Amino acid sequence: MDVSLRNLKLVNVIVKEGSVTKASEKLFLSQPALSHQLKKLEEEIGLKVFNRLNKKLILTEVGQILFDNSEKMLVSMNQLNSELDEIKKGKKKKIRLTTECYTCYHWLPSVIQEFRKSNPAITVQIDIEATKEPLQYLMEGAIDLAIVSTRSHHSSIHFEPLITDEMVAVVSKDNPLCTLEKLNLTDLIHQNLILYDIPEEKNYVLTNILHNNIGLVNSIQKVQLTEAIIELVSANLGISVMAKWSVAPFIHTKNLEIIPFDASLGKRNWSVASLHKISNIEHSFIDEVKKAFLDV
Template sequence: MGISLRNLKLVNVIVKEGSVTKASEKLFLSQPALSHQLKKLEEEIGLKVFNRLNKKLILTETGQVIFKTSEKLLASIDLLNSELDEIKKGKKKKIRLTTECYTCYHWLPKVVQEFRKDNPEINVQINIEATKEPLQYLIKGKIDMAIVSNTANNPSIHFEPLITDEMVVILSKENDLGDSKHLELSDLKNQNLILYDIPEEKNYVLTNILQNNISLVNSIQKVQLTEAIIELVSANLGISVMAKWAVTPFLQNKQLKIIPFEANQGQRDWFIASLNKISETESLFIEQIKRDFKQLKNIKHGNDWKYRKS
């Protein structure tokens, strides 16, 4: 018969208390009952745990192994119970999240950094691999939250409104549209639209701005890197459509200009997707996102934000 957690605790308490009498008080057992449990343990494993010398209990080699193991396991159990209690109270110690859009990594690490200043005990883990399939990772329990721009018809997933950003046209000042104050989709008909090289069903510009109607532009060119898109647009070899906050760091380039769409054509809503009710800790992090994002949208040149590969 294997050693139970109760037996590990029994040996651990006897060693720490120094006697069966004190250990029985600690464990709320009578002294005969505790002695009976210890004797039964030694019979079950076929080894002596303690040597009894002048009414003192001295650990045998077997006892030392059991005690050493009990220290590790009981500490882990205590930690587990503490974490479960924190979760029950809505105070998680770890947040695992991802975002469906690589461009969000432009501002997300900054949010984590600011959040950790006031909450150093919270471990925020960004799962970049989950970016490809955020909701699938969520359903499989590999992350706790996902930042997404579309909701899904899945009763198991809760979507909470997060932030709204603005999609704008980025172009060279030499472009024919450079003098426009606002643009409509029909204005793009003679333009080469440069987009990120990602699956079309995941490309927000194609699915939500163009509504999958590629005839609204003259041509489409796909590029992997944000920096490459910027260089092509700066050379007036095409235009692009990006979130305003994503373009901001590049506006020091005097050849570039951003022009908003008419009405709400460029408005994009973001949501926090989760399987369970948002915990107190996660709510604090969400509020940090909203505060930092508001500041980000007000930055004129984005000097304080390091742009990352998209």
């Protein structure tokens, strides 16, 4: 029995696209050609890969094994091709990265600037589009590093601890909460909570602070930009919860107070995710990120 990488990719794409029709478009094949390849694979291994139920393809036990292994093999092949490409071009001269948090991008440029002072030949490329799905982009080989606060159990992804930051409540000086030294979740019951307008499952405040219990606040308002959130909070039209370093630039110029949460509720751990052992030059960049947060 000889299962090729081509066969593994075939199964992988069918599963991820959800149908033979969509998979054929992804692989630039006609639907009959792809169906023929799938039938040939099942004949060669003598086992069913998919059960067909009401025009839907459902993985068999064998199919699940093939799909699980395809995830590992395709990641390895992407990494191999990337490494070979670097060798062909000489040595690595570019670090491609993203973060899962849109607001991180206001401090990244200064970190890159400091890094380039001692590493002028290295280009650091920020992929903002990858912010939406950093680990997916990492798995596809589109980036080298992802700065994330959530981890995956995927065996191919390596996570290295980076920093721990603090989520704090941001309130107007005219808000009664501003007299508190520490904040409990019960203190939010009468507040309009202003959050970033991102998918709820990716909103750290909703998932990790409120634990998806929106009944802890009076109402929730979603806004896209940090500056807009700051203006609304400053006008006492609501409160917000964001990283301490994110609100720090506005504290001295706006009508704002920041209040930490009681206990360790606001602590958030960040990691650097990669598909490979982090290189010395990448470690140098990571050290610059850590230094940027020492005084926050």
